Amino acid sequence: MECTETISELAAVSARMRGEVIMMSHRAGTPHLGSSLSVVDILVALYGAALRIDPKAPEDPLRDRAILSKGHAAMALYAVLAEHGFFGRELIDTFATHGAALAEQPSPHCAPGVELATGSLGHGLPISLGLALAAKIRGQSYRVFTVLSDGECNEGTVWEGALLAPALKLDNLVVIVDYNKWQATGRSEEVTSLSPLVEKWRAFGWHAQEVDGHDLAALTGALATVPHPSGKPLAIIAHTVKGKGVSFMEDDNNWHYRIPKASEVTAAFLELGLPAPVIPAGSGPKKAH
Protein backbone atom coordinates (compact mmCIF):
# COMPACT_ATOMS: atom_id res chain seq x y z
CA MET A 1 0.00 0.00 0.00
CA GLU A 2 1.63 3.24 -1.12
CA CYS A 3 1.39 6.38 0.93
CA THR A 4 -0.04 8.47 -1.84
CA GLU A 5 -3.21 9.76 -0.33
CA THR A 6 -3.22 13.32 0.83
CA ILE A 7 -4.63 14.34 4.17
CA SER A 8 -7.75 15.78 2.58
CA GLU A 9 -8.30 12.56 0.69
CA LEU A 10 -7.93 10.63 3.93
CA ALA A 11 -10.42 12.97 5.62
CA ALA A 12 -12.94 12.24 2.89
CA VAL A 13 -12.39 8.53 3.44
CA SER A 14 -12.92 8.99 7.18
CA ALA A 15 -16.27 10.68 6.61
CA ARG A 16 -17.39 7.87 4.33
CA MET A 17 -16.20 5.26 6.82
CA ARG A 18 -18.25 6.94 9.53
CA GLY A 19 -21.27 6.76 7.28
CA GLU A 20 -20.62 3.07 6.62
CA VAL A 21 -20.30 2.32 10.32
CA ILE A 22 -23.48 4.19 11.22
CA MET A 23 -25.37 2.42 8.49
CA MET A 24 -24.01 -0.99 9.55
CA SER A 25 -25.07 -0.38 13.13
CA HIS A 26 -28.50 0.77 12.04
CA ARG A 27 -29.10 -2.00 9.52
CA ALA A 28 -27.82 -4.88 11.66
CA GLY A 29 -28.95 -3.44 14.98
CA THR A 30 -25.47 -3.84 16.43
CA PRO A 31 -23.97 -1.78 19.28
CA HIS A 32 -20.54 -0.23 19.90
CA LEU A 33 -21.14 2.61 17.47
CA GLY A 34 -19.41 5.19 19.69
CA SER A 35 -16.30 3.01 19.99
CA SER A 36 -16.27 2.41 16.24
CA LEU A 37 -16.54 6.11 15.43
CA SER A 38 -13.69 7.04 17.76
CA VAL A 39 -11.26 4.65 16.06
CA VAL A 40 -12.12 5.49 12.44
CA ASP A 41 -9.38 8.07 11.90
CA ILE A 42 -6.75 5.81 13.47
CA LEU A 43 -7.65 3.00 11.08
CA VAL A 44 -7.91 5.32 8.08
CA ALA A 45 -4.41 6.68 8.80
CA LEU A 46 -3.05 3.21 9.43
CA TYR A 47 -4.41 1.58 6.29
CA GLY A 48 -4.19 4.68 4.14
CA ALA A 49 -0.67 5.77 4.96
CA ALA A 50 1.31 3.40 7.18
CA LEU A 51 0.76 -0.29 6.50
CA ARG A 52 2.84 -2.16 3.97
CA ILE A 53 0.30 -4.69 2.88
CA ASP A 54 -1.12 -5.66 -0.46
CA PRO A 55 -4.88 -6.22 -0.16
CA LYS A 56 -4.51 -8.78 -2.94
CA ALA A 57 -1.94 -10.75 -0.90
CA PRO A 58 -3.32 -10.54 2.61
CA GLU A 59 -1.48 -13.70 3.71
CA ASP A 60 1.96 -12.57 2.56
CA PRO A 61 4.29 -13.63 5.41
CA LEU A 62 6.18 -10.36 5.05
CA ARG A 63 3.13 -8.09 5.33
CA ASP A 64 2.76 -5.59 8.12
CA ARG A 65 0.22 -6.81 10.69
CA ALA A 66 -2.60 -4.62 11.94
CA ILE A 67 -4.45 -5.93 14.98
CA LEU A 68 -7.68 -4.35 16.16
CA SER A 69 -7.45 -5.55 19.73
CA LYS A 70 -10.59 -3.58 20.62
CA GLY A 71 -12.65 -6.04 18.62
CA HIS A 72 -15.93 -4.42 19.61
CA ALA A 73 -15.11 -1.71 17.04
CA ALA A 74 -15.04 -4.30 14.27
CA MET A 75 -17.51 -2.30 12.15
CA ALA A 76 -14.83 0.33 11.60
CA LEU A 77 -12.25 -2.30 10.69
CA TYR A 78 -14.59 -3.99 8.23
CA ALA A 79 -15.46 -0.68 6.58
CA VAL A 80 -11.79 0.25 6.15
CA LEU A 81 -10.83 -3.21 4.86
CA ALA A 82 -13.60 -3.04 2.26
CA GLU A 83 -12.53 0.49 1.33
CA HIS A 84 -9.04 -0.83 0.59
CA GLY A 85 -10.33 -3.76 -1.43
CA PHE A 86 -9.49 -6.60 0.94
CA PHE A 87 -12.99 -7.89 0.22
CA GLY A 88 -16.07 -6.81 -1.64
CA ARG A 89 -18.94 -4.59 -0.58
CA GLU A 90 -21.29 -7.55 -0.28
CA LEU A 91 -19.62 -8.51 3.00
CA ILE A 92 -20.47 -5.08 4.40
CA ASP A 93 -24.03 -5.37 3.14
CA THR A 94 -24.52 -8.70 4.90
CA PHE A 95 -22.71 -7.68 8.11
CA ALA A 96 -24.02 -9.50 11.20
CA THR A 97 -26.79 -11.24 9.31
CA HIS A 98 -27.37 -14.96 9.68
CA GLY A 99 -24.45 -16.93 8.21
CA ALA A 100 -22.50 -13.84 7.18
CA ALA A 101 -18.69 -13.78 7.10
CA LEU A 102 -18.53 -10.63 9.19
CA ALA A 103 -19.91 -10.96 12.69
CA GLU A 104 -20.33 -8.29 15.35
CA GLN A 105 -16.84 -9.15 16.50
CA PRO A 106 -14.37 -10.90 14.21
CA SER A 107 -13.90 -14.66 14.22
CA PRO A 108 -10.63 -16.30 13.11
CA HIS A 109 -9.95 -15.95 9.37
CA CYS A 110 -13.44 -14.55 8.84
CA ALA A 111 -12.35 -12.36 5.93
CA PRO A 112 -9.16 -11.31 4.16
CA GLY A 113 -7.25 -8.75 6.20
CA VAL A 114 -8.75 -9.69 9.55
CA GLU A 115 -5.70 -10.95 11.41
CA LEU A 116 -7.25 -12.00 14.70
CA ALA A 117 -10.46 -12.91 16.42
CA THR A 118 -10.67 -10.15 18.97
CA GLY A 119 -13.40 -9.02 21.28
CA SER A 120 -12.13 -10.45 24.51
CA LEU A 121 -9.97 -7.53 25.57
CA GLY A 122 -6.31 -7.82 26.48
CA HIS A 123 -5.40 -10.45 23.89
CA GLY A 124 -4.15 -8.35 20.99
CA LEU A 125 -0.98 -7.03 22.56
CA PRO A 126 0.49 -10.33 23.80
CA ILE A 127 -0.20 -11.93 20.41
CA SER A 128 1.33 -8.90 18.72
CA LEU A 129 4.48 -9.40 20.76
CA GLY A 130 4.69 -12.91 19.34
CA LEU A 131 4.16 -11.70 15.77
CA ALA A 132 6.81 -9.01 16.24
CA LEU A 133 9.25 -11.42 17.90
CA ALA A 134 8.80 -13.84 15.00
CA ALA A 135 10.01 -11.10 12.63
CA LYS A 136 13.02 -10.46 14.84
CA ILE A 137 13.99 -14.14 15.03
CA ARG A 138 13.84 -14.46 11.25
CA GLY A 139 15.36 -11.08 10.49
CA GLN A 140 12.24 -9.95 8.66
CA SER A 141 11.27 -6.31 8.42
CA TYR A 142 7.52 -6.36 8.84
CA ARG A 143 5.94 -4.29 11.59
CA VAL A 144 3.01 -4.96 13.91
CA PHE A 145 0.47 -2.24 14.72
CA THR A 146 -1.97 -2.94 17.54
CA VAL A 147 -4.95 -0.77 18.36
CA LEU A 148 -6.13 -0.88 21.98
CA SER A 149 -8.96 0.90 23.71
CA ASP A 150 -8.43 2.86 26.89
CA GLY A 151 -10.88 0.62 28.72
CA GLU A 152 -8.84 -2.33 27.50
CA CYS A 153 -5.91 -0.93 29.46
CA ASN A 154 -7.71 -2.20 32.58
CA GLU A 155 -6.58 -5.67 31.57
CA GLY A 156 -3.47 -7.04 33.25
CA THR A 157 -2.21 -8.71 30.09
CA VAL A 158 -1.84 -5.30 28.43
CA TRP A 159 0.69 -4.38 31.09
CA GLU A 160 2.36 -7.77 31.05
CA GLY A 161 2.96 -7.25 27.36
CA ALA A 162 3.96 -3.64 27.89
CA LEU A 163 6.62 -4.78 30.38
CA LEU A 164 8.08 -7.44 28.13
CA ALA A 165 8.15 -5.76 24.71
CA PRO A 166 11.00 -3.32 25.49
CA ALA A 167 13.04 -6.14 27.07
CA LEU A 168 12.68 -8.04 23.81
CA LYS A 169 13.74 -4.87 21.92
CA LEU A 170 10.65 -5.00 19.71
CA ASP A 171 11.15 -1.75 17.82
CA ASN A 172 8.89 -3.21 15.13
CA LEU A 173 5.89 -3.06 17.46
CA VAL A 174 3.47 -0.14 17.68
CA VAL A 175 0.60 0.29 20.10
CA ILE A 176 -2.06 2.88 19.35
CA VAL A 177 -4.44 3.57 22.21
CA ASP A 178 -7.82 4.90 21.11
CA TYR A 179 -8.11 7.09 24.19
CA ASN A 180 -11.75 8.16 23.99
CA LYS A 181 -12.03 8.55 27.79
CA TRP A 182 -14.99 6.21 28.13
CA GLN A 183 -15.46 2.55 28.79
CA ALA A 184 -18.71 0.61 28.72
CA THR A 185 -20.23 1.98 31.89
CA GLY A 186 -18.19 4.98 32.92
CA ARG A 187 -15.35 7.43 32.43
CA SER A 188 -12.15 5.43 32.01
CA GLU A 189 -10.39 7.83 34.36
CA GLU A 190 -12.95 7.17 37.07
CA VAL A 191 -13.08 3.40 36.70
CA THR A 192 -9.31 3.08 37.04
CA SER A 193 -6.73 5.80 37.47
CA LEU A 194 -5.57 5.55 33.90
CA SER A 195 -3.86 8.90 33.53
CA PRO A 196 -1.18 9.89 32.92
CA LEU A 197 -1.39 7.26 30.22
CA VAL A 198 1.49 8.45 28.06
CA GLU A 199 3.78 8.52 31.06
CA LYS A 200 2.79 5.00 32.02
CA TRP A 201 3.89 3.65 28.64
CA ARG A 202 7.05 5.76 28.78
CA ALA A 203 7.83 4.44 32.25
CA PHE A 204 7.43 0.91 30.91
CA GLY A 205 10.21 1.56 28.40
CA TRP A 206 8.29 2.55 25.30
CA HIS A 207 8.79 5.58 23.11
CA ALA A 208 5.42 7.12 23.89
CA GLN A 209 3.83 10.15 22.32
CA GLU A 210 0.42 11.81 22.38
CA VAL A 211 -1.48 12.85 19.30
CA ASP A 212 -4.89 14.17 18.45
CA GLY A 213 -6.48 10.93 17.30
CA HIS A 214 -8.69 12.79 14.83
CA ASP A 215 -5.86 14.79 13.25
CA LEU A 216 -4.96 12.67 10.25
CA ALA A 217 -1.75 14.60 9.62
CA ALA A 218 -0.65 14.03 13.22
CA LEU A 219 -1.59 10.34 13.06
CA THR A 220 0.15 9.68 9.77
CA GLY A 221 3.17 11.58 11.04
CA ALA A 222 3.35 9.51 14.21
CA LEU A 223 2.99 6.30 12.24
CA ALA A 224 5.62 7.24 9.66
CA THR A 225 8.73 6.31 11.61
CA VAL A 226 8.59 2.62 12.49
CA PRO A 227 10.93 1.21 13.66
CA HIS A 228 11.42 4.26 15.79
CA PRO A 229 15.03 5.51 15.93
CA SER A 230 15.00 5.18 19.73
CA GLY A 231 15.05 1.41 19.24
CA LYS A 232 12.04 1.13 21.52
CA PRO A 233 8.55 -0.08 20.79
CA LEU A 234 6.28 2.84 19.99
CA ALA A 235 3.14 3.77 21.91
CA ILE A 236 0.88 6.37 20.33
CA ILE A 237 -1.68 7.69 22.76
CA ALA A 238 -4.37 8.98 20.46
CA HIS A 239 -6.78 11.37 22.17
CA THR A 240 -10.16 10.73 20.63
CA VAL A 241 -13.82 11.45 21.14
CA LYS A 242 -16.29 8.63 21.48
CA GLY A 243 -18.93 8.96 18.77
CA LYS A 244 -16.69 11.38 16.83
CA GLY A 245 -18.17 13.06 13.79
CA VAL A 246 -21.82 13.23 14.79
CA SER A 247 -22.73 16.03 17.19
CA PHE A 248 -25.45 14.16 19.03
CA MET A 249 -23.24 11.10 19.52
CA GLU A 250 -20.00 12.78 20.49
CA ASP A 251 -18.86 12.08 24.04
CA ASP A 252 -22.25 10.55 24.89
CA ASN A 253 -21.65 7.08 26.27
CA ASN A 254 -25.22 6.00 25.56
CA TRP A 255 -23.89 5.29 22.08
CA HIS A 256 -21.80 2.45 23.44
CA TYR A 257 -24.98 0.40 23.15
CA ARG A 258 -27.59 2.53 21.36
CA ILE A 259 -28.61 1.75 17.81
CA PRO A 260 -29.37 4.74 15.57
CA LYS A 261 -32.89 5.18 14.23
CA ALA A 262 -33.48 5.98 10.55
CA SER A 263 -33.90 9.68 11.31
CA GLU A 264 -30.65 9.70 13.24
CA VAL A 265 -28.81 8.01 10.39
CA THR A 266 -30.10 10.69 8.01
CA ALA A 267 -29.09 13.46 10.39
CA ALA A 268 -25.64 11.93 10.88
CA PHE A 269 -25.03 11.65 7.13
CA LEU A 270 -25.98 15.29 6.74
CA GLU A 271 -23.49 16.34 9.41
CA LEU A 272 -20.78 14.21 7.83
CA GLY A 273 -21.37 15.90 4.46
CA LEU A 274 -22.38 12.62 2.88
CA PRO A 275 -25.13 12.13 0.29
CA ALA A 276 -28.47 11.28 1.86
CA PRO A 277 -28.51 7.57 2.69
CA VAL A 278 -30.88 5.00 1.27
CA ILE A 279 -32.27 3.33 4.35
CA PRO A 280 -33.75 -0.12 3.89
CA ALA A 281 -37.36 -0.37 5.00
CA GLY A 282 -37.85 -2.10 8.32
CA SER A 283 -34.24 -1.79 9.46
CA GLY A 284 -33.18 -0.10 12.64
CA PRO A 285 -33.16 -0.67 16.36
CA LYS A 286 -34.97 -3.77 17.38
CA LYS A 287 -32.47 -6.05 19.08
CA ALA A 288 -32.17 -5.83 22.82
CA HIS A 289 -28.62 -5.48 24.13
Added chain:
Amino acid sequence: MRNAFAEEITALAQTDERIVLLAGDIGNRLFDRFKEACPNRFYNCGIAEANMIGLAAGLAMAGFRPVCYTIAPFLTYRCVEQIRVDMCYHHVPVILVGTGSGLAYASLGATHHSCEEMGMLRLLPHLNVVAPADSQEVRAALRASLQDPNPTYIRIGKKGEPVVHPSVPAFTLGKAIPMRGGHGQGESDEVALLSTGVMLPTALALADWLKARDIHASVHSFHTVKPLDENTLHRAFSTARVVATLEEHSVLGGLGGSIAEWKADRPELPARLLRFGTADEFLHKTCDTEEANAHFGLTPEALGPRIQQALAASLNVT
Protein backbone atom coordinates in the same frame (compact mmCIF):
# COMPACT_ATOMS: atom_id res chain seq x y z
CA MET B 1 10.93 -35.68 33.69
CA ARG B 2 11.87 -32.02 33.47
CA ASN B 3 15.49 -32.93 32.69
CA ALA B 4 14.30 -35.23 29.93
CA PHE B 5 12.13 -32.41 28.61
CA ALA B 6 15.08 -29.99 28.60
CA GLU B 7 17.36 -32.49 26.88
CA GLU B 8 14.78 -33.49 24.32
CA ILE B 9 13.69 -29.97 23.39
CA THR B 10 17.35 -28.97 23.04
CA ALA B 11 18.01 -31.88 20.71
CA LEU B 12 14.85 -31.29 18.67
CA ALA B 13 15.42 -27.54 18.34
CA GLN B 14 18.76 -28.12 16.69
CA THR B 15 17.11 -29.77 13.71
CA ASP B 16 13.72 -28.04 13.84
CA GLU B 17 14.15 -24.31 13.44
CA ARG B 18 10.48 -23.72 14.11
CA ILE B 19 10.93 -24.47 17.82
CA VAL B 20 10.99 -21.49 20.17
CA LEU B 21 11.21 -22.18 23.91
CA LEU B 22 9.46 -19.76 26.26
CA ALA B 23 9.81 -20.06 30.02
CA GLY B 24 7.95 -18.31 32.80
CA ASP B 25 11.01 -17.48 34.90
CA ILE B 26 11.51 -21.08 35.92
CA GLY B 27 14.12 -23.73 35.26
CA ASN B 28 17.21 -22.01 36.57
CA ARG B 29 20.12 -23.43 34.49
CA LEU B 30 17.81 -26.12 33.10
CA PHE B 31 17.97 -24.58 29.63
CA ASP B 32 21.60 -23.49 29.55
CA ARG B 33 22.37 -25.96 26.76
CA PHE B 34 19.32 -24.84 24.79
CA LYS B 35 20.39 -21.22 25.10
CA GLU B 36 23.88 -22.09 23.90
CA ALA B 37 22.60 -24.12 20.98
CA CYS B 38 19.77 -21.77 19.92
CA PRO B 39 20.46 -18.38 21.47
CA ASN B 40 17.75 -16.55 19.56
CA ARG B 41 15.05 -19.11 20.26
CA PHE B 42 14.87 -19.04 24.05
CA TYR B 43 12.96 -16.30 25.88
CA ASN B 44 12.28 -15.93 29.56
CA CYS B 45 8.89 -14.22 29.47
CA GLY B 46 8.98 -13.43 33.16
CA ILE B 47 6.36 -14.24 35.75
CA ALA B 48 3.55 -13.36 33.38
CA GLU B 49 2.06 -16.58 32.10
CA ALA B 50 -0.97 -15.16 30.30
CA ASN B 51 1.20 -12.85 28.22
CA MET B 52 3.54 -15.74 27.49
CA ILE B 53 0.71 -17.78 26.02
CA GLY B 54 -0.51 -14.90 23.86
CA LEU B 55 3.03 -14.32 22.68
CA ALA B 56 3.36 -18.02 21.88
CA ALA B 57 0.15 -17.89 19.84
CA GLY B 58 1.56 -14.96 17.87
CA LEU B 59 4.75 -16.90 17.16
CA ALA B 60 2.69 -19.88 16.05
CA MET B 61 0.60 -17.68 13.73
CA ALA B 62 3.89 -16.67 12.12
CA GLY B 63 4.84 -20.32 11.57
CA PHE B 64 6.90 -21.14 14.65
CA ARG B 65 6.35 -24.07 17.03
CA PRO B 66 6.51 -22.39 20.42
CA VAL B 67 6.77 -24.42 23.61
CA CYS B 68 5.78 -22.69 26.88
CA TYR B 69 7.26 -24.08 30.07
CA THR B 70 6.43 -23.27 33.65
CA ILE B 71 4.81 -24.74 36.76
CA ALA B 72 1.57 -26.49 35.80
CA PRO B 73 -0.98 -24.61 37.93
CA PHE B 74 0.31 -21.19 36.86
CA LEU B 75 0.49 -22.19 33.21
CA THR B 76 -3.05 -23.51 33.22
CA TYR B 77 -5.45 -22.12 35.83
CA ARG B 78 -4.23 -18.56 35.44
CA CYS B 79 -4.39 -18.72 31.66
CA VAL B 80 -7.49 -20.68 30.77
CA GLU B 81 -8.86 -17.85 28.63
CA GLN B 82 -5.58 -17.34 26.78
CA ILE B 83 -5.43 -21.08 26.13
CA ARG B 84 -9.02 -21.04 24.95
CA VAL B 85 -8.97 -17.96 22.73
CA ASP B 86 -5.37 -17.49 21.63
CA MET B 87 -4.45 -21.16 21.17
CA CYS B 88 -7.64 -23.14 20.66
CA TYR B 89 -10.04 -20.70 18.96
CA HIS B 90 -7.28 -19.59 16.60
CA HIS B 91 -6.24 -23.24 16.33
CA VAL B 92 -2.49 -22.73 16.43
CA PRO B 93 -0.06 -25.45 17.52
CA VAL B 94 1.32 -23.99 20.74
CA ILE B 95 2.66 -26.60 23.17
CA LEU B 96 2.29 -26.04 26.89
CA VAL B 97 4.50 -28.05 29.20
CA GLY B 98 3.35 -27.86 32.80
CA THR B 99 6.00 -29.04 35.23
CA GLY B 100 5.40 -30.24 38.76
CA SER B 101 1.87 -31.25 37.84
CA GLY B 102 -0.54 -33.21 39.99
CA LEU B 103 0.95 -33.68 43.45
CA ALA B 104 4.62 -33.39 42.41
CA TYR B 105 4.92 -30.21 44.47
CA ALA B 106 2.81 -31.59 47.32
CA SER B 107 5.08 -30.03 49.91
CA LEU B 108 4.60 -26.53 48.50
CA GLY B 109 0.92 -26.53 49.28
CA ALA B 110 -2.24 -26.49 47.20
CA THR B 111 -1.31 -23.31 45.28
CA HIS B 112 1.30 -25.51 43.59
CA HIS B 113 -0.87 -28.59 43.10
CA SER B 114 -2.70 -29.20 39.85
CA CYS B 115 -5.33 -31.84 40.33
CA GLU B 116 -8.11 -30.13 38.36
CA GLU B 117 -6.37 -28.68 35.31
CA MET B 118 -6.90 -31.58 32.94
CA GLY B 119 -10.60 -31.36 33.67
CA MET B 120 -10.63 -27.69 32.74
CA LEU B 121 -8.48 -28.00 29.66
CA ARG B 122 -10.02 -31.06 28.09
CA LEU B 123 -13.23 -29.10 27.55
CA LEU B 124 -11.45 -26.85 25.07
CA PRO B 125 -11.94 -27.70 21.39
CA HIS B 126 -8.80 -28.80 19.47
CA LEU B 127 -6.58 -29.12 22.54
CA ASN B 128 -4.65 -32.34 23.11
CA VAL B 129 -4.26 -33.14 26.82
CA VAL B 130 -1.34 -35.46 27.49
CA ALA B 131 0.10 -36.86 30.73
CA PRO B 132 3.26 -38.89 30.00
CA ALA B 133 4.11 -41.67 32.44
CA ASP B 134 7.87 -41.25 32.61
CA SER B 135 10.80 -39.41 31.06
CA GLN B 136 10.71 -41.67 27.99
CA GLU B 137 7.09 -40.80 27.34
CA VAL B 138 7.91 -37.11 27.88
CA ARG B 139 10.34 -37.31 24.97
CA ALA B 140 7.85 -39.24 22.85
CA ALA B 141 4.98 -36.87 23.65
CA LEU B 142 7.07 -33.86 22.76
CA ARG B 143 8.09 -35.33 19.41
CA ALA B 144 4.51 -36.27 18.59
CA SER B 145 3.08 -32.89 19.62
CA LEU B 146 5.55 -31.05 17.43
CA GLN B 147 4.21 -32.96 14.43
CA ASP B 148 0.56 -32.42 15.31
CA PRO B 149 -1.48 -29.54 13.90
CA ASN B 150 -3.36 -29.02 17.18
CA PRO B 151 -2.33 -27.20 20.34
CA THR B 152 -1.21 -29.51 23.12
CA TYR B 153 -0.95 -29.45 26.90
CA ILE B 154 1.65 -31.83 28.36
CA ARG B 155 1.67 -32.26 32.14
CA ILE B 156 4.90 -33.62 33.55
CA GLY B 157 6.32 -34.28 37.02
CA LYS B 158 9.53 -32.83 38.38
CA LYS B 159 12.59 -35.04 38.68
CA GLY B 160 13.56 -38.52 39.74
CA GLU B 161 10.33 -40.26 38.75
CA PRO B 162 10.76 -44.01 38.08
CA VAL B 163 11.56 -44.76 34.44
CA VAL B 164 9.18 -47.45 33.25
CA HIS B 165 9.99 -47.72 29.56
CA PRO B 166 13.47 -49.05 28.71
CA SER B 167 13.61 -46.69 25.74
CA VAL B 168 11.43 -44.10 24.03
CA PRO B 169 8.27 -46.08 23.19
CA ALA B 170 6.33 -46.05 19.96
CA PHE B 171 3.89 -43.23 20.62
CA THR B 172 0.82 -41.83 18.96
CA LEU B 173 -1.27 -39.06 20.49
CA GLY B 174 -4.63 -40.51 21.48
CA LYS B 175 -3.40 -44.11 21.47
CA ALA B 176 -2.69 -45.80 24.78
CA ILE B 177 0.41 -47.95 25.23
CA PRO B 178 -0.29 -51.54 26.33
CA MET B 179 2.08 -52.38 29.18
CA ARG B 180 0.89 -55.74 30.38
CA GLY B 181 -1.78 -58.23 29.32
CA GLY B 182 -4.60 -56.79 27.33
CA HIS B 183 -4.78 -56.58 23.59
CA GLY B 184 -2.90 -59.08 21.49
CA GLN B 185 -1.50 -61.16 24.30
CA GLY B 186 -4.24 -63.73 24.47
CA GLU B 187 -4.88 -63.30 28.15
CA SER B 188 -8.34 -63.10 29.57
CA ASP B 189 -8.20 -60.21 31.98
CA GLU B 190 -10.79 -59.56 34.60
CA VAL B 191 -9.46 -56.09 35.25
CA ALA B 192 -8.17 -53.36 32.95
CA LEU B 193 -6.05 -50.67 34.60
CA LEU B 194 -5.87 -47.44 32.62
CA SER B 195 -3.21 -45.21 34.07
CA THR B 196 -2.36 -41.68 33.03
CA GLY B 197 0.78 -39.75 33.96
CA VAL B 198 3.08 -40.75 36.76
CA MET B 199 0.59 -43.24 38.22
CA LEU B 200 1.92 -45.94 35.88
CA PRO B 201 4.33 -47.53 38.42
CA THR B 202 1.45 -47.64 40.90
CA ALA B 203 -0.76 -49.28 38.28
CA LEU B 204 1.90 -51.91 37.56
CA ALA B 205 2.37 -52.56 41.27
CA LEU B 206 -1.38 -52.84 41.64
CA ALA B 207 -1.46 -55.42 38.85
CA ASP B 208 1.19 -57.38 40.76
CA TRP B 209 -0.85 -57.09 43.96
CA LEU B 210 -3.88 -58.46 42.11
CA LYS B 211 -1.90 -61.20 40.39
CA ALA B 212 -0.69 -62.42 43.78
CA ARG B 213 -4.38 -62.92 44.54
CA ASP B 214 -5.02 -64.66 41.21
CA ILE B 215 -6.71 -61.71 39.57
CA HIS B 216 -5.45 -60.89 36.07
CA ALA B 217 -5.21 -57.23 35.21
CA SER B 218 -4.05 -55.60 32.01
CA VAL B 219 -2.27 -52.26 32.29
CA HIS B 220 -2.26 -49.43 29.76
CA SER B 221 -0.33 -46.21 29.87
CA PHE B 222 -3.25 -44.01 28.88
CA HIS B 223 -1.07 -40.97 28.29
CA THR B 224 -3.58 -38.99 26.23
CA VAL B 225 -6.64 -37.83 28.12
CA LYS B 226 -7.88 -35.99 25.04
CA PRO B 227 -8.53 -37.27 22.46
CA LEU B 228 -9.56 -40.53 24.13
CA ASP B 229 -8.31 -43.82 22.72
CA GLU B 230 -11.74 -45.21 21.97
CA ASN B 231 -10.46 -48.49 20.53
CA THR B 232 -8.67 -49.36 23.73
CA LEU B 233 -11.71 -48.30 25.74
CA HIS B 234 -14.05 -50.45 23.67
CA ARG B 235 -11.79 -53.44 24.13
CA ALA B 236 -11.30 -52.88 27.84
CA PHE B 237 -14.99 -52.40 28.57
CA SER B 238 -15.92 -55.39 26.39
CA THR B 239 -13.46 -57.88 27.84
CA ALA B 240 -12.81 -56.96 31.46
CA ARG B 241 -15.31 -56.92 34.28
CA VAL B 242 -13.76 -53.95 36.01
CA VAL B 243 -12.02 -51.03 34.32
CA ALA B 244 -10.14 -48.76 36.70
CA THR B 245 -8.59 -45.39 35.89
CA LEU B 246 -5.60 -44.10 37.84
CA GLU B 247 -4.47 -40.50 37.82
CA GLU B 248 -2.76 -37.93 40.00
CA HIS B 249 -5.74 -35.71 39.34
CA SER B 250 -9.25 -35.30 40.66
CA VAL B 251 -11.68 -38.11 39.98
CA LEU B 252 -13.80 -35.30 38.51
CA GLY B 253 -13.09 -34.25 34.97
CA GLY B 254 -9.78 -35.96 34.23
CA LEU B 255 -9.17 -39.39 32.74
CA GLY B 256 -11.76 -41.07 34.94
CA GLY B 257 -14.25 -38.28 34.42
CA SER B 258 -13.92 -38.30 30.67
CA ILE B 259 -14.17 -42.08 30.48
CA ALA B 260 -17.27 -41.92 32.68
CA GLU B 261 -18.84 -39.55 30.15
CA TRP B 262 -17.79 -41.82 27.31
CA LYS B 263 -19.20 -44.86 29.10
CA ALA B 264 -22.51 -43.14 29.87
CA ASP B 265 -23.19 -43.08 26.13
CA ARG B 266 -22.47 -46.81 25.85
CA PRO B 267 -24.70 -48.62 28.34
CA GLU B 268 -24.30 -51.85 26.38
CA LEU B 269 -20.67 -52.21 27.46
CA PRO B 270 -20.68 -54.55 30.44
CA ALA B 271 -17.68 -53.56 32.54
CA ARG B 272 -17.88 -51.53 35.74
CA LEU B 273 -15.81 -48.32 35.88
CA LEU B 274 -13.80 -47.38 38.96
CA ARG B 275 -12.12 -43.99 39.10
CA PHE B 276 -9.02 -43.67 41.25
CA GLY B 277 -7.63 -40.19 41.73
CA THR B 278 -7.61 -37.30 44.15
CA ALA B 279 -10.73 -36.27 46.02
CA ASP B 280 -12.74 -33.11 45.40
CA GLU B 281 -10.83 -31.12 48.00
CA PHE B 282 -7.76 -28.97 48.57
CA LEU B 283 -4.99 -30.81 50.34
CA HIS B 284 -4.29 -28.80 53.48
CA LYS B 285 -1.97 -31.34 55.08
CA THR B 286 1.78 -30.71 55.08
CA CYS B 287 3.22 -33.72 53.28
CA ASP B 288 5.42 -34.93 50.46
CA THR B 289 4.21 -36.46 47.19
CA GLU B 290 4.21 -40.03 48.49
CA GLU B 291 2.28 -39.08 51.59
CA ALA B 292 -0.15 -37.04 49.50
CA ASN B 293 -0.82 -40.06 47.29
CA ALA B 294 -1.35 -42.17 50.40
CA HIS B 295 -3.76 -39.52 51.74
CA PHE B 296 -5.90 -40.03 48.64
CA GLY B 297 -5.60 -43.81 48.84
CA LEU B 298 -3.52 -44.02 45.69
CA THR B 299 -1.41 -47.01 46.72
CA PRO B 300 -1.65 -50.63 45.56
CA GLU B 301 -2.58 -51.69 49.08
CA ALA B 302 -5.48 -49.25 49.25
CA LEU B 303 -6.67 -49.74 45.68
CA GLY B 304 -6.42 -53.54 45.51
CA PRO B 305 -9.27 -54.25 47.93
CA ARG B 306 -11.50 -51.76 46.12
CA ILE B 307 -11.01 -53.73 42.92
CA GLN B 308 -11.70 -57.00 44.73
CA GLN B 309 -14.93 -55.54 46.08
CA ALA B 310 -15.99 -54.36 42.64
CA LEU B 311 -15.28 -57.77 41.14
CA ALA B 312 -17.31 -59.45 43.86
CA ALA B 313 -20.18 -57.04 43.32
CA SER B 314 -20.13 -57.65 39.56
CA LEU B 315 -20.43 -61.41 40.18
CA ASN B 316 -23.48 -60.82 42.38
CA VAL B 317 -25.15 -58.79 39.63
CA THR B 318 -24.58 -61.42 36.93
